[in-house]
Amino acid sequence: MEISGAHSINGEIRIPGDKSISHRSAIISSITHETVAIKNFLFSEDCENTITVLGKLGVKTEKIDDTLIIHGCGIENFKEPDDVLYVGNSGTTIRLLAGILASAGFNCVLSGDSSINKRPMGRILKPLSEMGATIYGRENNSKAPIIIIGNNILKGRSFDLNVSSAQVKSCLVLAGLFSEGTTEINQPEISRDHTERMLEYFGADISYDGKYTRITPGKKLTGKNIFVPCDISSAAYFIVACLILKDSRIVIKDIGINPTRSYFIELLKNMGAEIKIKNIRTLNNEQLADIEVKSSRLKSVQINKKFIPNIIDEIPVLCVAAAFSEGKTLISGAKELRFKESDRISSIVTQFKKAGVSIEEMDDGITINGNPDLKIDEGAYESYGDHRMAMSVAILGLKSKTRIRVLGSESIDTSFPGFKYELKKAMH
Ligand code: S3P
Numbered sequence: 024m025e026i027s028g029a030h031s032i033n034g035e036i037r038i039p040g041d042k043s044i045s046h047r048s049a050i051i052s053s054i055t056h057e058t059v060a061i062k063n064f065l066f067s068e069d070c071e072n073t074i075t076v077l078g079k080l081g082v083k084t085e086k087i088d089d090t091l092i093i094h095g096c097g098i099e100n101f102k103e104p105d106d107v108l109y110v111g112n113s114g115t116t117i118r119l120l121a122g123i124l125a126s127a128g129f130n131c132v133l134s135g136d137s138s139i140n141k142r143p144m145g146r147i148l149k150p151l152s153e154m155g156a157t158i159y160g161r162e163n164n165s166k167a168p169i170i171i172i173g174n175n176i177l178k179g180r181s182f183d184l185n186v187s188s189a190q191v192k193s194c195l196v197l198a199g200l201f202s203e204g205t206t207e208i209n210q211p212e213i214s215r216d217h218t219e220r221m222l223e224y225f226g227a228d229i230s231y232d233g234k235y236t237r238i239t240p241g242k243k244l245t246g247k248n249i250f251v252p253c254d255i256s257s258a259a260y261f262i263v264a265c266l267i268l269k270d271s272r273i274v275i276k277d278i279g280i281n282p283t284r285s286y287f288i289e290l291l292k293n294m295g296a297e298i299k300i301k302n303i304r305t306l307n308n309e310q311l312a313d314i315e316v317k318s319s320r321l322k323s324v325q326i327n328k329k330f331i332p333n334i335i336d337e338i339p340v341l342c343v344a345a346a347f348s349e350g351k352t353l354i355s356g357a358k359e360l361r362f363k364e365s366d367r368i369s370s371i372v373t374q375f376k377k378a379g380v381s382i383e384e385m386d387d388g389i390t391i392n393g394n395p396d397l398k399i400d401e402g403a404y405e406s407y408g409d410h411r412m413a414m415s416v417a418i419l420g421l422k423s424k425t426r427i428r429v430l431g432s433e434s435i436d437t438s439f440p441g442f443k444y445e446l447k448k449a450m451h
Pocket of ligand 1: 042215335
């Protein structure tokens with residue numbers, strides 16, 4: 024993808040449905056016994072992989088315009104797949120489904136692309152084994168492909184996790200739904216709670232408060248129609264673009280502002296961003312709103328461990344905002360960035376340095392000396408097969424002297440297939 028320097032971006036931007044909520048809506052609806060219509064579903068590569076895997080498990084699905092229909096059949100009607108369940112690049116698919124399939128009553132193998140098969144899976148394999156699952160992975164049970172011998176009855180347990188990951192928590196919550204007794208999970212920091220909200224909406228016996236989640240099986244899940252809010256993590260690229268370019272104003276509608284996902288907006292406001300949140304409402308247990316953003320003069324910010332899970336996917340583009348801010352930004356307690364689609368600490372620092380940003384790598388974070396007058400150097404920038412890196416580098420390119428090239432930008436299709444079109448439409 025080639026991006027030329029831009030003067031401004033303007034207009035209404037269409038952001039696709041939330042990736043985390045789309046995955047959950049498909050997976051959780053399939054274990055109900057209702058037909059569920061999921062409107063504004065994100066038909067991106069990652070979520071298409073979830074649909075394909077559910078199809079291999081015998082779940083019937085249909086696509087009608089922007090709506091995914093899931094014919095929920097209940098876990099007892101899932102069938103043993105006749106092939107490997109391939110999740111592509113999607114961590115949410117492999118980790119959430121492992122939780123369900125651990126007690127599905129048949130054997131299966133979950134695998135993904137080269138990035139997925141490098142990412143840490145011990146964080147789900149170990150607690151699932153402790154619940155009684157027979158589950159194995161490569162490299163001493165730490166990596167995918169994952170093999171599940173799914174004929175065990177799991178037992179609910181209490182977990183004090185040492186990592187704050189919504190994927191791990193959701194895996195254990197879904198496993199807990201099909202276990203004997205109650206499962207409790209404590210995390211060091213608050214992570215996104217979409218799984219809890221959706222299970223509550225469907226009538227599960229679940230309670231959650233900050234870092235704590237508890238699930239008890241037995242109550243019937245009743246599938247209900249869902250509207251997927253637009254993805255705040257995808258909106259983040261346009262929000263930052265608007266802030267760092269002159270004479271810009273954008274409006275983005277129906278954005279999910281779940282409190283466990285929207286600290287990014289607070290943070291930008293603390294940096295001096297002019298952002299207005301309007302028309303706040305709640306649909307299917309998730310809050311959404313319309314957002315108006317204007318060009319702003321930004322100042323640096325300090326971010327520590329407590330808020331990292333809330334903004335984990337926005338950090339690459341937050342670094343773009345920091346690069347054009349006054350002062351020194353410090354992001355610490357963010358080692359989890361090293362275990363994403365790429366090692367994002369290393370990816371960001373390497374590419375931003377090449378672009379002329381004053382940036383330093385730490386073991387668990389990044390420091391950036393911002394410069395509001397910075398112009399990005401022309402060149403070809405790597406995205407390491409990581410969609411969020413590709414989009415962040417593209418936004419950096421809007422401030423280039425001439426133009427830049429983003430290598431491997433196809434990965435953007437995993438979460439935001441219309442990204443290039445929306446950007447081109449808004450650029451002046
Ligand atoms: C996700 C949780 C986060 C996030 C990922 C999606 C989810 O990962 O980075 O893009 O849908 O639960 P972790 O939970 O592993 O931090």
